[in-house]
Amino acid sequence: MGKQITEMLKGTLEGIVLAILSVQPAYGYEITQRLREQGFTDIAEGTVYALLVRIERNGLVEVEKVPSEKGPPRKVYSLNVPGREYLEEFWTTWGFLAERLGQLKEEGK
Amino acid sequence: MGKQITEMLKGTLEGIVLAILSVQPAYGYEITQRLREQGFTDIAEGTVYALLVRIERNGLVEVEKVPSEKGPPRKVYSLNVPGREYLEEFWTTWGFLAERLGQLKEEGK
């Protein structure tokens, strides 16, 4: 897969992470793990942390420091109201794109 | 929609254009028009031309100059064998992503 998925993730990875957070709050390391479980095996850790910084700066999440039994304290992220609205928009945009692509794929047969 | 679709198009727009070309050869201006018809109203013309240069450089298309009745000659692009293989890969990658996202969307309800 490689390069293609990298480019496709631009713009969608943000929505994916927000969607994960909409189910329940989580911290960076945990999100990375969950992504890997879901098949996104080659997403770099650094990428997730950078993304979290970005969505925090954009005011889409609340952050809480929680001490960990192992390692340094966790930064637990949870979606706030603007975050949920943004996620809604994301699903709308994604729906549009998925529909177009689905149609194009049919035509190509 | 705006910013979200812009980022989402990164990586997918290339596939979209290749998919259009897989149905039948076309030139830049025509591709832009077709994209607009399909609802991608805010894709800039310049974007399409830049993309065409890129896929030509990457050897995914053949190019033929065809005189036009109106305006300067058209550069008609058609998919070649590597292009078709690349498009196949694109659909695989897209399928993977669409499946993941579909699942995430379900979970979020």
Added chain:
DNA sequence: TCAACTACTCTGTGTTACTAGCTACTAGTA
């Protein structure tokens, strides 16, 4: 003490779509 794991941070790089122009050719109109 040192390896292994957890958790987070940072810098630089490459790719990509966008903005905002430009050139060039033709046909129709004032």
Added chain:
DNA sequence: TACTAGTAGCTAGTAACACAGAGTAGTTGA
């Protein structure tokens, strides 16, 4: 003639984003 609109292609500069790769910090167990 001079202009406008439509067709067709091209370019330079910019912003956003995922990645590679490295580093920091804390805990546990050999």
